[in-house]
Amino acid sequence: MTHTAPQEQPSDRAAEAALRRARFGTLPERVHPRETVEMAQATPRDPARDAYHPDDWLVRYCL
Numbered sequence: 001m002t003h004t005a006p007q008e009q010p011s012d013r014a015a016e017a018a019l020r021r022a023r024f025g026t027l028p029e030r031v032h033p034r035e036t037v038e039m040a041q042a043t044p045r046d047p048a049r050d051a052y053h054p055d056d057w058l059v060r061y062c063l
Helices: 010-024 056-061
Strands: none
Touching: none
């Protein structure tokens, strides 16, 4: 015994095709690559770190 699927009516196929076309018929709005990047500092600025002068030891010990 073989089971067969019931035959769909042409109006059902047309309705399903219209639903598919409404959902998938157009591409989404284009997103420009520069709109996909967000700029932010990796770490907050530390004033104590910026107060250090790398040549300070020269002034203190060599002069």
